[in-house]
Amino acid sequence: MLGLVGRWEPNAKSRLRQAAMDLYAEHGFDQTTVAEIAERAGLTERTFFRHFTDKREVLFAGSERLQELLIDSVAASSLSVGATAPFAGSSAVAAVAAAFEAAAADYFPPVEYSRQRQRVIDANPALQERELAKLDRVAAALASVLRERGVDDLPAALAAEVGVAAFKVAFTRWVTDPADTALIEHVRDAFAGLDAVLPTGS
Amino acid sequence: MLGLVGRWEPNAKSRLRQAAMDLYAEHGFDQTTVAEIAERAGLTERTFFRHFTDKREVLFAGSERLQELLIDSVAASSLSVGATAPFAGSSAVAAVAAAFEAAAADYFPPVEYSRQRQRVIDANPALQERELAKLDRVAAALASVLRERGVDDLPAALAAEVGVAAFKVAFTRWVTDPADTALIEHVRDAFAGLDAVLPTGS
DNA sequence: GACGAGGATGTCAGTCGCTGTCATGAGCGT
DNA sequence: ACGCTCATGACAGCGACTGACATCCTCGTC
Numbered sequence: 503m504l505g506l507v508g509r510w511e512p513n514a515k516s517r518l519r520q521a522a523m524d525l526y527a528e529h530g531f532d533q534t535t536v537a538e539i540a541e542r543a544g545l546t547e548r549t550f551f552r553h554f555t556d557k558r559e560v561l562f563a564g565s566e567r568l569q570e571l572l573i574d575s576v577a578a579s580s581l582s583v584g585a586t587a588p589f590a591g592s593s594a595v596a597a598v599a600a601a602f603e604a605a606a607a608d609y610f611p612p613v614e615y616s617r618q619r620q621r622v623i624d625a626n627p628a629l630q631e632r633e634l635a636k637l638d639r640v641a642a643a644l645a646s647v648l649r650e651r652g653v654d655d656l657p658a659a660l661a662a663e664v665g666v667a668a669f670k671v672a673f674t675r676w677v678t679d680p681a682d683t684a685l686i687e688h689v690r691d692a693f694a695g696l697d698a699v700l701p702t703g704s
Numbered sequence: 705m706l707g708l709v710g711r712w713e714p715n716a717k718s719r720l721r722q723a724a725m726d727l728y729a730e731h732g733f734d735q736t737t738v739a740e741i742a743e744r745a746g747l748t749e750r751t752f753f754r755h756f757t758d759k760r761e762v763l764f765a766g767s768e769r770l771q772e773l774l775i776d777s778v779a780a781s782s783l784s785v786g787a788t789a790p791f792a793g794s795s796a797v798a799a800v801a802a803a804f805e806a807a808a809a810d811y812f813p814p815v816e817y818s819r820q821r822q823r824v825i826d827a828n829p830a831l832q833e834r835e836l837a838k839l840d841r842v843a844a845a846l847a848s849v850l851r852e853r854g855v856d857d858l859p860a861a862l863a864a865e866v867g868v869a870a871f872k873v874a875f876t877r878w879v880t881d882p883a884d885t886a887l888i889e890h891v892r893d894a895f896a897g898l899d900a901v902l903p904t905g906s
Numbered sequence: 907g908a909c910g911a912g913g914a915t916g917t918c919a920g921t922c923g924c925t926g927t928c929a930t931g932a933g934c935g936t
Numbered sequence: 937a938c939g940c941t942c943a944t945g946a947c948a949g950c951g952a953c954t955g956a957c958a959t960c961c962t963c964g965t966c
Contacts, residue, residue, distance in 0.1 A: 631833040663869035671861045
């Protein structure tokens with residue numbers, strides 16, 4: 503269960519991932535064949551599909567960990583569960599924001615790598631779809647944990663979706679930022695921008 | 705350009721769509737073969753791919769029209785372009801909200817159909833990915849038109865993403881609502897809920 | 907130190923989504 | 937009648953993905 507990596511050539515999975523990333527970046531996703539990836543990794547096409555469900559999944563392997571980070575963070579946050587209507591909701595977004603800020607500091611790889619990865623993704627609709635799907639699962643998980651913490655259905659769903667929306671904007675700005683500002687700063691800016699963006703009262 | 709439908713059996717495209725929907729609903733998406741769809745429509749597999757780029761695209765054919773509706777609506781709205789910082793952003797969300805409310809009244813098919821369609825989509829990850837991709841293109845288009853109307857980059861992106869996020873929640877609640885409340889009501893609730901969900905000041 | 911269990915890999919064959927190419931046949935204008 | 941256009945059919949082919957079975961290494965056990 504701890505991944506005592508194996509009796510064969512070790513790191514098969516990471517070798518496959520590396521080979522895939524290189525080929526995707528060099529020739530493009532569509533022009534890369536799974537057989538080529540496997541060959542470069544010294545393995546077989548069949549083995550590739552034993553490590554990754556998908557040709558696309560190679561680029562999104564670590565996403566479960568991000569989801570866990572966020573969930574644990576929100577689960578451990580001090581939500582004012584007992585508060586009356588509007589406050590329960592607003593502290594939910596705050597908790598989500600805090601979770602993303604924490605993840606921004608811990609989880610993400612260096613900008614260089616993220617940029618290269620994003621270039622590959624942006625060049626292919628199928629990969630963008632997968633990226634959105636991952637984010638949507640994150641939103642669903644966040645909404646779920648918020649509900650478990652006592653937040654009502656509607657505000658829980660809204661807080662989760664809005665939080666992910668803000669993060670999407672922050673992440674995009676991060677990888678396209680020529681000034682190389684830290685991700686956490688972009689996350690703060692985006693969540694702060696939410697206040698300015700919503701009609702104050704209505 | 706007006707679709708003078710043709711010299712062959714007319715409505716090839718809608719026959720294909722109907723056949724696909726029926727088969728997807730009956731046997732499931734994965735268990736349905738494109739050849740089967742084409743056969744039921746009295747056509748060939750090859751012809752199917754001339755009408756739809758994808759096996760999935762059958763379920764999302766009308767989405768460009770929704771996008772146009774929203775864009776036109778926002779483009780025609782009275783945005784306070786000249787306003788100073790916070791107000792420009794907030795009226796942007798209001799414009800997006802109004803656009804979705806208008807679309808909710810005009811565009812969407814009856815609940816029955818939407819529910820059946822959604823059942824098919826919810827049963828298949830690949831279809832969910834496509835649905836998210838469509839919504840993301842909507843968000844991108846909204847952000848673009850907001851920028852053209854003079855809204856700054858960050859608030860434009862946030863308003864678009866948040867608007868789509870709210871709509872996602874509203875739509876989900878609509879198709880799962882046992883009380884059959886109108887979609888526009890759910891849209892209003894969701895956008896109203898945004899106010900309660902965000903920390904008032906911070 | 908042989909032996910059996912388990913797990914990761916290889917091999918093979920097959921299905922199906924999707925594409926390029928060329929042929930066919932109906933309608934339409936001249 | 938002639939040819940043009942265009943939706944469709946007919947084929948051939950690639951590549952993603954899957955299921956079934958064989959192999960082979962490693963480790964624990966006797």
